Amino acid sequence: MVSEKDTGYRKNFSLIVTFIVLISVVFILSLFLAFNYSKKNIENEFVSAKANVLEESIKPYNDFFFNKLPEISYYNGFLDSATASKFVDTILLQYPFVSKVVFYDTEVRNIKYEENGMNLGHFSIGIKGVYQFGSLVPKDSVKLFTESEGRNYAEAEDFNALAVKLINFVQKLDTAKVPSQDQLFSNFTNIRSNKIDYFNIPSPEQLKTYKRMVSEKLDSQPVYQQDLLSFQLDPSKIKIRNTRPLLYQNIRIEPITYDPLDASSEYVTGEIALPGAFSEFKLYFISSRSFVKKEIFSYFLPIAALLLLFYGVLVLVAFLIYRNLNINHKMFKLQYDFLTNLTHEFKTPVSVIKIAGNNIKSAPSISEREQKLYGKILDEEADKLNGLMNKLLAFTQIENKAITLNRDEINMAEFIESTIDVHCLKHPDFDFTYELDGFKTFVTDPVLLGSLFDNLAENAYKYSPVNHKKLHISARLIKDRVVFRFKDAGIGIPSSEINNIFKKFYRIQNRYNQNGSVGLGLAFCKELVNFMGGEITVKSVVDKGTEFKIVLPYNNEL
Incomplete structure (x- = not known):
């Protein structure tokens, strides 16, 4: 595994943390100032709105x-x-x-x-x-x-x-x-x-x-x-019109000399003299502080909501920046791993080919047995290189819709058996079985379907412990869909990794996956299935095995 230091990539999240802390402080300070502003504004209105009450009442x-x-x-x-x-x-x-x-x-x-x-x-x-x-x-x-x-x-x-x-x-x-x-x-x-x-x-x-x-x-x-x-x-018959019922809890007419004896800090009071013939009387306003506080909060809450919305937008921006940094970091690691593994995949067969070539060139004479051995080695390594390049090319072509889907009628039993023969020949310890139900022939692209079968079969063999290298393929026709199931007895996939296994360049870290994988196999399978108009899903239990389910449309008319 390549570390962040080794790759030269830096994720400096201190700036994001500083940004969030800063906007949080500003948000709290803004709430404090907004509350004080609301409090001061309502207190001023308690004084100024008296004139409006007087005007309406004295009309x-x-x-x-x-x-x-x-x-x-x-x-x-x-x-x-x-x-x-x-x-x-x-x-x-x-x-x-x-x-x-x-x-x-x-x-x-x-x-x-x-x-x-x-x-x-x-x-x-x-x-x-x-x-x-x-x-x-x-x-x-x-x-x-x-x-x-x-x-x-x-x-x-x-x-x-x-x-x-x-x-x-x-x-x-x-x-x-x-x-x-x-x-x-x-x-x-x-x-x-x-x-x-x-x-x-x-x-x-x-x-x-x-x-x-x-x-x-x-x-x-x-x-x-x-x-x-x-x-x-x-004057007692004047109808008082309280234009601010949420601000003034009680308004009454009192003599101009009225001075309440029960005045306390729990109440907010005010007064304004009546005009003309009522000049010896005044409007007396009184509200409890808890009553006025409700009006303060009713004024403050919309401001606080706007501040919270603005704060939420800034936090969302910070989160998106963090997410993009994280995604870029993962993509960098995936691409770096891909290049490393791809280089290894190319380097191994090239090295083997070079060694075999040097042995042939330096040997004074080659026996028939040695000739067959070196020929087999050169042929296998060349096939590896060719297969790897074909997979990369096919992946790119499918992503860019640069190829067309061929439609040939195949005999499914013969097709599956040929796949079994190839893999059993390659891996004699591979226990490969199948069952077919509901149909015999299938119109599809045999090359793409073969690539699909080969990738899943290779994965089943590779990620299964010794004595458990088994794969069972079932093919059933259900309504107008062909359902393929590939069930192995391998190491399984952790539930936390299920959503990642179809991503390009992604590799699950385990002892089976240290070398020989570039993280394209299952991503290639998903692209193939999507290109063929189907869908692929997976169920897995760690140390029990994995089952891939592929559903393709069934149309047996050429």
Whole structure:
């Protein structure tokens, strides 16, 4: 056996090992960094995603404030208790956080003094009636005050606060300019904790008239209707829309001063203030760390899967490189052994021929007996050389499909018997038997079939111990297939070598295979069987024997 050092071939696997160790370290480091990145990203999202929850949860309030409230101005102050009740019903139904609405039916007059109202010069605004609406308001408590009752209405804080803003706005109004919508909205709206008061906004011409009414008494003595609605809000009725249920375990509305006493390191918390009339309240977010960790892992696992896939690809590349190195090493050894054995196979008969030739040339005279002996030696060694060259040539031709399959009809009994005669003559101690069943003739290529029989017979003799050199050939016709079985009583083939014996240049290492084999016999047989359109299999038990099974198509028509 030739060592790796002797052949000059080097398999340097240290680079592959270093490569695998390096990518493994990088893979582990990447997993660590990816987990930290996922953890940091989720922690940042815990902070930043609060704004989105607030935005989604407060959408109904924003719709109410920016879209529903301005609808009051569409009535131009001509709401009464009935129409106000219907308008409020739509609000209560659409916006559950509105708990109660107080409606002030007010009137602007050009007089010096208004008993139930506010006065500035000849500008007076007074209350004609007050009504309250809500799901918890009893029907007999809807009306709170009417002007016809002839008494002052003392509980008018909402009206008083907004009336003062209105009077101040009218007093400072520059009639040469048109007020902006923001100016109008801020002066006709009063936002307090859990309450919004809204006056309907007059037209620009009407505002100019209000301005004149402050300083003078107009001949037309105009009277204008102003409607004030005071909305009482309940922040607990805001529907919280948790847009990140896998991140926020619990969200609730708490006072802005709320500070939980049970806060611990086991929980992650956050808060964000509510806008507008709910500014004294906040959204309070709380999640257990184990709950947040699930979200971290849900973010991390796809990244880890991609890293694992990339790592697997790199390991596969390393494995393929290793496999190719290993295959190349084996091929190198096989080819080296093949060349060594082939050289030996050629050298032995050449040496014998040379020795015989020198003896003939140097001998002064040759007896008849010596002449026959040297002739036999020269003939046998020449046959060996010729057989070896023919086998190599035939193998190459079959692999390259350079020959054609002849089809001749042969008598199987005569064919097998002739094979037995040749090998028994060559090896007198060879116990060779056969049986034939189901057919007598077979259309095939006799040369190729003969090569097949000769190779298997030679193997059976060569790899059998003394007194066990036996071979039994059976030939049976089964359906449309001819099945040949070659069963010997030899040394057998280890199960680990079964898949290798048909490979070119492969030799099983044993005491029978040290010399005289180039590893082509069974590979040649397999190529022959494949070329003939059949298949070959083997069963073997170590120290018991081996059986080769060959199946060829049976077509007895020329």
